[in-house]
Amino acid sequence: MNKAWFTFPQRRPHAEMRLICFPYAGGSTATFTKLASQLPEHIEMVALQLPGRGIRHHEPSYTNMTKLVKDLARDIKPLLDKPFAFFGHSFGSRVAFELYRLLQQHGYPTPELFIASGSRGPHLKNTHNPIHLLPETEFIEKIKRIGGTPPEVAQDNELMALFTPMLRADFTMVENHQAQQLESFTAALVVLGGEGDASVPYDQLTQWQAHFKAPMQLYQFSGGHFFIDSHRHLVAQYLNDLLQAYPQLSNSLAS
Template sequence: MQEPQERTGRARDLGRRAHLASRPDPRKWIQCPRPNPDASLRLVCLPYSGGRASVFTWLAAELPGDVEVCAIEFPGHGRRLGEAPMTRLRPLVEQLADVIAARIRPPFVLLGYSVGALIAFETARAFVRRGGPGPNALFVAAARAPHLRSPRPPLHELSRAELVEGLHRLAGRHNELLDNEELVDVMLPVLRADLGLDETYAREPGSPLDCPIAAFGGSEDWTVSRPSLEAWREHTTGDFSATTLPGGHFFLDSSRGLFAEALTAEIKRLDEMI
């Protein structure tokens, strides 16, 4: 019969093994279009609902050469399409924080687009809770401040036809990809999961971040008004800026050059503070 101390040690060892086994594999999560081990700054990019890591590929060629773009591929998206998308924000954030802590060398900035901005914000808060080094800045795009609710009706529980129509309205234009029935069959579960992360979100009380926040919005984005963009100011004790670019919710695509220039300006401003 095992002694109590031996059984306790064995249980503790099994617990450690289970924890290690449950950790996310960072290699699945991060894609770097232009790897640069000597980069002076890493920009960790989180995509919009249904988006894949590759939507940020072009950005690697537009930013300064000493900035490494590290794009996040969430479960169920892009190359991870065979995995189930995550439907709860807190576990997603905790796994993402684990991945970043394991694979991203500081200094780094989190850039979140649309629902990615919400995930980036909560990931920055997770680093604060853990007491370890977090992002040197938070860049948020096409997203209202997290304490504000969306002006549009929720989409994630609508019927197939209603959800497709709602996605057209959200984009501010007809998206021809949504005319492909087979593609819609594949993507709707992922889109429902991502939209649900945003539409069921309730911010827990907490202190503002101490890192700078830079917010970017589209001049024709009816879902994110200028006041709701500027309201991000409430979530930092550090520097804050808000920039409006031409385009709707997906100015990431329609104003690529201007967006890259705006990001570069914020990165250069951050360099002076690091």
């Protein structure tokens, strides 16, 4: 296993369940590590660290979703030795979705709970003008308007220039991603959104249901697309309440 993929904010070797987290485009483990301490003691968080950022900043970023998920599936297997859940925000939801599909295809363990956050249903086509093809200056300005980039980075042109290849790579994957068929996943489904997120309206959030057998539980926070950062405390409290019920969780959501 390539251990560089995964960060454990708080090691909990006796945890009953793992919460495996997938960051948004341009994101890193930092978004999730701040939530780890507020999870129930029986839940161990694992945060995905993609190449091109953080401790893997020297590695080239992926631009192909299929290749990314294939490599990730190979290295994540040692973490699937106990019940686990997937939690992805925006781009991360799509990586988690494709990983789930590949794990199921190969007969590997699959998540008991899938939390899709800030993301349209994976079979929906991207209807926004793609930004990954924009010239450098326009791309950077668009990224700043979208938000999610740390202020100390967004306000420093040299730092932004360093982050641009990784950001462009992530947006290449998310803007080109569209599931080609509906799945019949058995995991319990929770969908999170922001009431002020114009990029992912309510009707697009509900489209996740098409891929899951169990009825979804949908909750919207009062923030915009990056409510996972702006409303971190509320997100942490929601996750805490949701996961406190494990191991009865999956049965209650799927019933």
